[in-house]
Amino acid sequence: MSEYTIKDRVAIIGVGETKYYKRGQAPVPEFRLACEAIIKAADDAGIDVRDIDGISGYADDRNEASRLATALGLKHLGFAGMVWGGGGGGGSGAVGNAAAAVAAGYSKYCVVFRALAQGQFGRFGQAPVTNYVSGSPAYTAPYGLYVPAQWVALRTRRFMHQYGINQEPLAAVALADYYHAQFNPRAVMYGRPLTREEYDKSRWIAEPFHLFDCCMENDGSAALIVTTADRARDAKQKPAYIMAAAQGSNYRHNATIENSADYASSNFKTLAPRLFEMAGITPKDVDCAQMYEHFSGAVMISLVEHGFCKPEEVMEFVTFENITAPKGKLPINTSGGNIAECYMHGLELVNEAVRQVRGDSTCQVPDCKISLVASGPMVSPVSDLIVHSI
């Protein structure tokens, strides 16, 4: 094994989040939500918030690291990093950056956070109104191709066509997320179960995505604390050791105007092998997975590209029974995820992976030792994380 690895050298020792709100319902500004989540994560870790000396973000977070360090009274700031790219592709990557900063000695306690109040800023599902458009959007916007629901649908439909897949795996993901959310009091859709009939009757957004195949729009913030394995041993919580992290992109995946070299891909094909090599495990060893679901259909492609099943096996593998806790072959999105817990750009999925290996999930997978997080299918870069308990 290469000595250049973060495997088991770092751990997540605390997680936290604000109350999760429907879009526009947060009673306080986004920056304050970020501060609250960071303070909660530090409390969960049992550290003084002022001992945080690294801040790691993604998706062009509006809440800038230096303002946070100043507002929180951090003694000093040793690392401030950002994963490029919008959306949820950087969620695990931000944890990877924090892990690297801690392993390199830049930071002792690095916080990873995401704050998002779509009610106070723009909505990802609505287009900006302008008179002119140039650059690559000039070739898409005049045709009404604007938002992720549409271009993720185009890629998902091509994948479904290639492998003879129907609506069933998409419904399974949406229903599994809602099922898991019914056990999670943090979830925005807690107490709001979803039936198959309601799913089928819900309006189309962009075929093959019904309303319930789409992530929610929310206000809130989530955060977690990364430190070295040595410091983690004395932590208040059982540490979730980082087995592996990876970020990146396939060959020319981001070629514009729908020209990704490998079109119907979740963009994990070159990451997943690096991830499993670092972790020293195979997909069969994963006890539960948190698979980013901006849209349900992308989940089945992510599962395939992580080696959980072959594309020809999607119809038999991605079923409600197989992907739900506690008895499924591979329970996924056990907090409700982006579709039914909160659309916190997938950082809620990282917190759930930590809770699973700590053993305090609201939908606990029995004897869960290893949990995988796949962040942001189809965007670029995407990222991956595996945590485990020792």
Add this chain to the structure above:
Amino acid sequence: MADEKKYYLPEGLPTPRAQRTGLDNEFWAASKRHELMVQRCNSCKAFQWGPEFLCHECRSFDMGWHKVSGRGRLYSWVRCWNPVHPALKEACPYIVAVIELPDAGNVRMVGNLLGDPMQNPPFDVAVEAVFEDHPEATLVQWKLTP
């Protein structure tokens, strides 16, 4: 009737405009002449889309333009039901198509698939370009090849 409309989508969507850098002037000028152009490397002859300042195959900065037939394959399509722009409020559903161009190294273009928005065309079916003239720019639309 869809074919009686002036344009496939209502007015009010943004008008495309060439980049200030000059990178894609030729595409928009050619569209107005009802010609479809794709970027092509003058050194290694590789096709490239979207346009960029250098060739991803050979790193040459000597990039040119190549006129293509306008015949393609329907690589994927999506029926859009949610009005994501105020101009689209009364226009849903509509179909966005991704077209592969076999005579240009299988680069892909995006447009609307003209005709009934409730049609269910097969994947990979033959399509051809249709030029939709607007006051300031010409859009490249697609229709099933009869």
